[in-house]
Amino acid sequence: MPDLFEKSCDSLPAREDMAPGAVLLRGRALVVEDGILAALGSVLAAAPFRHMTTPGGFVMSVAMTNCGEVGWVTDRSGYRYAVADPESGKAWPAMPESLRRLANEAAAEAGYAGFAPDSCLINRYLPEARLSLHQDRDERDFSQPIVSVSLGLPATFQFGGLKRADPVIKYRLQHGDIAVWGGPSRLYHHGVLTLKQGEHPKLGRQRINLTFRAAL
Ligand code: MD3
Ligand code: FE
Numbered sequence: 001m002p003d004l005f006e007k008s009c010d011s012l013p014a015r016e017d018m019a020p021g022a023v024l025l026r027g028r029a030l031v032v033e034d035g036i037l038a039a040l041g042s043v044l045a046a047a048p049f050r051h052m053t054t055p056g057g058f059v060m061s062v063a064m065t066n067c068g069e070v071g072w073v074t075d076r077s078g079y080r081y082a083v084a085d086p087e088s089g090k091a092w093p094a095m096p097e098s099l100r101r102l103a104n105e106a107a108a109e110a111g112y113a114g115f116a117p118d119s120c121l122i123n124r125y126l127p128e129a130r131l132s133l134h135q136d137r138d139e140r141d142f143s144q145p146i147v148s149v150s151l152g153l154p155a156t157f158q159f160g161g162l163k164r165a166d167p168v169i170k171y172r173l174q175h176g177d178i179a180v181w182g183g184p185s186r187l188y189h190h191g192v193l194t195l196k197q198g199e200h201p202k203l204g205r206q207r208i209n210l211t212f213r214a215a216l
Pocket of ligand 2: 135136190
């Protein structure tokens with residue numbers, strides 16, 4: 001008998017292939033929403049959001065922090081993964097087990113079994129913040145996917161190709177959406193358009209994105 005409830009929540013499919021190797025799992029994080037928000041709160045208490053500087057000397061509009069064995073940082077000397085938080089000089093907070101499990105399970109659902117993230121970069125967008133088109137290439141092993149979890153206000157995500165000038169497709173990423181980027185799409189260019197004003201019932205006037213990485 002056909003499963004009449006499979007797509008009952010809204011008109012969008014729960015799963016969508018975005019590009020070769022890239023899968024969008026809409027609403028996937030909602031089943032563990034409260035646990036994620038609590039885990040996030042404990043990470044932020046130990047390592048607050050801060051605005052980092054690019055090697056070119058620009059202060060990023062997106063505020064960032066990390067948890068895990070290493071965290072992604074940028075300053076005038078370049079981009080890298082670092083074991084210590086440069087603001088505190090201490091290790092980044094450990095990755096909460098609930099977050100690690102969610103990333104591992106979402107990766108498996110997208111076809112990447114055994115994903116073991118050692119780093120989670122946490123991005124905070126207030127209205128007017130944006131992230132220009134870039135590639136994620138500071139990780140050692142590009143055969144490992146990246147898993148992203150979107151929370152709070154919706155954003156328009158741009159997804160291009162291997163070349164910066166390749167045409168881009170736009171996706172709306174909403175609270176609870178998880179995307180998994182592996183295979184050929186792992187090195188595709190991507191970015192986030194300027195965040196629009198709004199108010200999210202749980203997160204308020206912000207968007208938070210978690211990206212889980214196997215960096216080491
Ligand atoms: C496609 N973050 O942190 S998540 C980033 O919404 C980053 O904050 C965006 O790009 C954000 O580096 C986009 C979606 C995403 C993350 C990593 C990717 C898409 C990706 C890596 C490869 C290809
Ligand atoms: Fe990225």
